[in-house]
Amino acid sequence: MYVAVKGGEQAIRNAHAWLAEERRGDVTIPELSVDQIREQMALSVARVMSEGSLFDADLAALAIKQARGDLIEATFLIRAYRTTLPRFGASEPINTGDMICDRRISATFKDLPGGQILGPTFDYTHRLLDFKLAADGETDIAPERARSEAKIPHVTDFLNREGLIESAVADDATPPDLTRVPLELPADRALRLQALARADEGFLLSLAYSTQRGYARNHAFVGELRIGMVAVEMEIPELGFAIEIGEIHVTECETVNQFKGSKYVPPQFTRGYGLVFGQIERKAISMALVDRALRWEELGEDYVGAPAQDTEFVLYHSDNIQATGFLEHIKLPHYVDFQAELELVRKLRSDAATAMQEAAE
Amino acid sequence: MSDYNFAYLDEQTKRMIRRAILKGLAIPGYQVPFASREMPMPYGWGTGGVQVSAAVLTPDDRFKVIDQGADDTTNAVSIRSFFERTADVETTTETKAATVIQTRHRIPETPLTEGQILVYQVPIPEPLRFLEPRETETRKMHELQEYGLMHVKLYEDISKHGHIATSYAYPVKVEDRYVMDPSPIPKFDNPKLSDCPAIQLFGAGREQRIYALPPYTKVVSLDFDDYPFEASKPNQTCGLCGADDSYLDEVIVDDAGRRMFVCSDTDYCEKRRSAGHRGRDAA
Numbered sequence: 251m252y253v254a255v256k257g258g259e260q261a262i263r264n265a266h267a268w269l270a271e272e273r274r275g276d277v278t279i280p281e282l283s284v285d286q287i288r289e290q291m292a293l294s295v296a297r298v299m300s301e302g303s304l305f306d307a308d309l310a311a312l313a314i315k316q317a318r319g320d321l322i323e324a325t326f327l328i329r330a331y332r333t334t335l336p337r338f339g340a341s342e343p344i345n346t347g348d349m350i351c352d353r354r355i356s357a358t359f360k361d362l363p364g365g366q367i368l369g370p371t372f373d374y375t376h377r378l379l380d381f382k383l384a385a386d387g388e389t390d391i392a393p394e395r396a397r398s399e400a401k402i403p404h405v406t407d408f409l410n411r412e413g414l415i416e417s418a419v420a421d422d423a424t425p426p427d428l429t430r431v432p433l434e435l436p437a438d439r440a441l442r443l444q445a446l447a448r449a450d451e452g453f454l455l456s457l458a459y460s461t462q463r464g465y466a467r468n469h470a471f472v473g474e475l476r477i478g479m480v481a482v483e484m485e486i487p488e489l490g491f492a493i494e495i496g497e498i499h500v501t502e503c504e505t506v507n508q509f510k511g512s513k514y515v516p517p518q519f520t521r522g523y524g525l526v527f528g529q530i531e532r533k534a535i536s537m538a539l540v541d542r543a544l545r546w547e548e549l550g551e552d553y554v555g556a557p558a559q560d561t562e563f564v565l566y567h568s569d570n571i572q573a574t575g576f577l578e579h580i581k582l583p584h585y586v587d588f589q590a591e592l593e594l595v596r597k598l599r600s601d602a603a604t605a606m607q608e609a610a611e
Numbered sequence: 612m613s614d615y616n617f618a619y620l621d622e623q624t625k626r627m628i629r630r631a632i633l634k635g636l637a638i639p640g641y642q643v644p645f646a647s648r649e650m651p652m653p654y655g656w657g658t659g660g661v662q663v664s665a666a667v668l669t670p671d672d673r674f675k676v677i678d679q680g681a682d683d684t685t686n687a688v689s690i691r692s693f694f695e696r697t698a699d700v701e702t703t704t705e706t707k708a709a710t711v712i713q714t715r716h717r718i719p720e721t722p723l724t725e726g727q728i729l730v731y732q733v734p735i736p737e738p739l740r741f742l743e744p745r746e747t748e749t750r751k752m753h754e755l756q757e758y759g760l761m762h763v764k765l766y767e768d769i770s771k772h773g774h775i776a777t778s779y780a781y782p783v784k785v786e787d788r789y790v791m792d793p794s795p796i797p798k799f800d801n802p803k804l805s806d807c808p809a810i811q812l813f814g815a816g817r818e819q820r821i822y823a824l825p826p827y828t829k830v831v832s833l834d835f836d837d838y839p840f841e842a843s844k845p846n847q848t849c850g851l852c853g854a855d856d857s858y859l860d861e862v863i864v865d866d867a868g869r870r871m872f873v874c875s876d877t878d879y880c881e882k883r884r885s886a887g888h889r890g891r892d893a894a
Contacts, residue, residue, distance in 0.1 A: 258688040330651040334615065432644040432819040435747050562745055572817045575654030576734070582656065582686050585860050586679045586716045586875055590778035590797040592861065593845055598772050 273318045287311035296499075296528020297321055301570065302328030303429065303448045305498045305527050322450075326571050333429070340424070342483045342492050346502045346525075347404055350397070351478040353529075356405045358471045358506055364402030369477060370529075405474040406504050406521065415506060415519040435562055442544055442561065443537075447526055449568035451533045457558045458539035466543045466556030470522060473506040477529050501526050503534035507542050512550035520549060540564065618665040618698040624648055628666035628821070632812060635823035640785030641753070642736050642820040650816065657690055658816030660713045660732035664694065667728055667812070668711055673701045675709035680717035680858065680875035687715070706878050716779075718800040720857045720879040723809035725826060731794040733815035736822065738782040738792040758790050761833065769838055778843075783830045790833070791822065798832065799844045799858045805830035847872040850892030852883035 274281065288295055288311035298310040302325045310328060317323035353369025356362055409415040425440035433445070446454065461467055479499055483492040503524040511517035522542030524534035543558035553559055567573065616622065624646075631645035650658040668674065674694055678687035682704040690713060691702050703709050706721040715732040723729060739749045742760045752758070761782060768776040781798035785791050793804055794813060804811065804824065811824040824830065834840035848855045850871040857879055859872040871892050874880035884893070 258683045258685045259692070262685055262688060326653065329649040333649040334621075336621075429646075429649075431646050434644060562747060566746070571649065572654045575656060575658075576817055577655070578653060579655030579734070582715075583679045583684050584716070584795075586797055586858070587779040587795050589845070589859070589861055589875075590799070590843075593843060594774075594776060594778040597774065598776070601773055 273316070282315060284308060284311045284315055287314050293529060294319075294321055294324075296526075296530050297451060297533075298324045298328055300527040300530055300533065301325040301448055301450065302332060304328050304332045322570050322574050326574070329571055337430075339484060341495070342485065344480045344482060344498070344500070346476065346480055346500070348401060349476055349478040349480045349500075349502075351402055351476050353478070354402055354474070354476040356472070356474045358405060358473050359408075362405060362408070364400070371531075402476070404504065406506065409473070409506065409519060413518065416509075416515075416521060418521060418523075433565060435565075437561055437565060439541070439545065439548075442565065443523065443525070443541060445565045445568060446524070446537045446540060449537070450570035450573070451530065451536070453568050453570065453573075454533060454536035454540055457543075457564065458536035460556065461539050461543045461558045466546065466554055466559045468507045468509075468520075468522075468539075468542050470505040470507050470539050470542060472535065473504045473521075475501070475503045475531060475534065477501045477531070499528055501528065501530050501534040503531070503538045505535070505538040505542060509549065514550065520545070615697050617670070618668050618694065618700075619651075620648065620662065620665045624662075625666045628662055631821040632663065632666065632823060635812070635821050636810070636825045638789075639824050639828050640789030640791040640822060642815075642822045644819055645821050647816045647819040652689070652693070654817035655734060656686060657713070657715060657732040659814030659818075659821070660715070660730050660816075661690060661693070661814075662816060663730045663812050663814035663821060664711060664713045665698070667730070668694065668698055668700055670698070670700065672710045673703050673708055674698075675703050675706065675712045675878075676714075677712065677717060677719070677876075677878075678715040679860070680719070680879075681877040683877065704878050705882075706876075716795050716797075717858070717875060718796055718803045720854075720874070720876045721882075722803075723807055725808040727809040729807075729809050729811045731796075731811065731813045733792070733794045733813045733818075733820070735780075736792055736813065736815040736818050736820040738780075738790050753789060756788070758784075761790060765833060765835070769835070775834070775838065775840075781840075782833050784833060785824065786829050787831075791830075793830075797844070797858055798840070799842045801830075801832045801840070802842050845872055848890060849874045849880060849883075850890045852880045852888045852893070853890040854880070854883055854888070 288307050291314065294314055295307050295310045298313055298321055299305055299307065302310065309331065310324065313324035313327040314321065316327060351367055353371060354364060354367045356366065406415055410417060425444060428441065428444045479497045481494045482496050482498055484495050485492040505522035507520045507522055509518060509520040520542065522538035524537030524541065526534050526537065540558055543556070544561055544564060546553055546559050557563055628645060631643045634643045635641065647659065647662060650661055652658060652661065676682065676687045676691040678684040681687065694700055695702060706712065706719040709727065711728045711730065712719065713730040713732065718729065737749050739752055739761060742764055743749050743752065765775050768774065777798070779797045780792055780795040781801055783791050783793055783801060783804060793801060806827050806829065807824070808826050810826055813822045832840040845859045845861065847859055849857060849859060851873050854874055857874045857876055860875045861870050861872055864871055
């Protein structure tokens with residue numbers, strides 16, 4: 251006998267209690283601390299900060315712990331927290347030319363002022379499982395050398411001197427804040443970059459890869475990739491000048507791309523740009539490639555119908571919090587709509603059956 | 612939760628949403644872009660409705676939340692408890708007693724009255740979206756009232772199937788101007804949209820759109836003279852309360868696949884049962 255279902259509230263409470271228990275796992279194994287996650291899962295922390303658009307390693311580590319390591323869920327926790335924070339103002343643009351680099355490489359010049367600094371990279375590691383880590387995680391101290399105090403110039407500045415690369419035109423217009431105004435098209439480059447900076451890493455990676463394989467190919471050289479700390483300055487109205495309020499760790503990628511020239515512009519190199527919180531090279535490079543692909547219109551290139559050229563497609567589908575929410579909402583009850591579809595399909599089928607019978611007779 | 616403002620959102624955000632609502636009410640059926648916030652529940656799970664509710668709720672309101680017509684479906688429970696925690700408003704399951712009703716996929720059977728607000732959760736606010744995926748294009752089509760594509764789609768349905776093959780989220784025209792998506796309510800509910808004494812507000816969080824129907828707005832379901840719109844429902848009565856005028860859910864009751872039909876509107880069904888009505892399968 252059917253009785254109307256009650257007790258959703260109790261079921262939800264119990265499910266969440268079970269979730270909390272599962273999150274903790276086997277209690278005979280020591281619990282992970284937020285500090286451990288922040289220090290030893292630093293690249294996960296970086297991804298959550300980047301896609302969550304909030305530079306706070308402790309909160310990101312907490313979110314990862316709470317989300318059982320699901321980084322999109324952790325990003326969601328950070329985003330939901332971030333929206334509730336008051337806006338005190340906007341910082342001055344960061345100056346990545348002043349960056350204290352942990353890593354700085356250029357694929358376009360063998361050597362250059364500031365040098366090639368490999369830094370802490372997976373590059374050139376052999377991807378062999380290190381079973382020693384399973385037994386005892388301690389490692390030797392890496393050799394050190396005093397850091398040069400000199401600023402490391404941007405590679406593209408050298409090309410710019412010769413006019414070989416397009417000038418990035420300075421623009422003092424305050425870009426709209428994507429988290430405070432609805433996205434409306436057409437979106438200018440500042441707004442696109444803002445969206446790409448918080449876009450899903452996997453989505454950007456695939457789009458960038460598609461441009462490499464020929465869907466709006468714009469052969470990219472990594473002019474420069476740099477990772478390190480930069481100061482964040484903010485002008486305090488009471489003071490009338492900018493003061494440093496903190497430091498953030500960022501990855502910046504500038505690509506140098508082919509450009510055959512157009513009716514108005516002689517052949518020269520063009521730029522793609524990527525900037526993300528923390529050490530996330532894959533995303534910074536992907537972002538630069540996608541940025542460049544989206545610039546086809548201003549550069550007078552052909553639209554070849556490639557996904558990476560389609561601003562509306564890219565910007566509307568790059569946010570994994572929007573995407574995962576909508577994707578997963580199909581788990582919610584849809585009894586009513588399904589009922590309506592059931593009726594419709596039954597009706598269409600009975601019409602079809604009648605028609606076939608008549609045809610047979 | 613005392614750390615959060617009344618109804619969770621800060622006052623500036625609520626003001627921004629109220630402006631969008633007022634604009635929506637001034638231009639019935641027009642989709643107003645608004646700066647949707649990230650809510651502590653996922654996009655696609657009612658964030659638009661929740662933001663609209665948060666912007667219109669006052670401490671004196673009585674709030675009802677339904678999903679699929681029912682007050683006790685999991686997401687309705689979750690949204691109701693969210694406002695119990697953040698706004699401390701009185702809640703109710705009674706349609707008549709509620710001043711604000713947030714709904715997903717249904718319009719209550721009990722007729723709404725003046726002074727009530729019905730807030731719809733909307734997944735895809737654009738009625739033309741599945742005919743034209745680009746927002747830049749569809750906004751232009753609304754501007755120019757270029758709705759031919761929609762009529763062609765409905766016509767093709769008829770030529771292919773003999774019927775308009777849309778059973779929910781059935782498109783409507785508002786005050787002879789904007790074609791509007793009524794959210795995925797079954798087309799059975801469409802007639803209730805028109806000439807309704809309550810304010811109807813539609814919130815799409817992920818898509819950043821709000822639209823509205825002021826009281827007593829004319830809302831017409833799209834159709835053709837020779838194929839008039841028909842608000843259909845299963846040709847059955849509710850197994851519990853015997854109602855023949857309410858929208859019914861089909862429930863599978865045993866391994867043999869035996870089915871019964873019950874009111875999707877749980878408040879309506881309970882009210883009828885407590886008034887002594889009994890259906891065929893009632894114990």
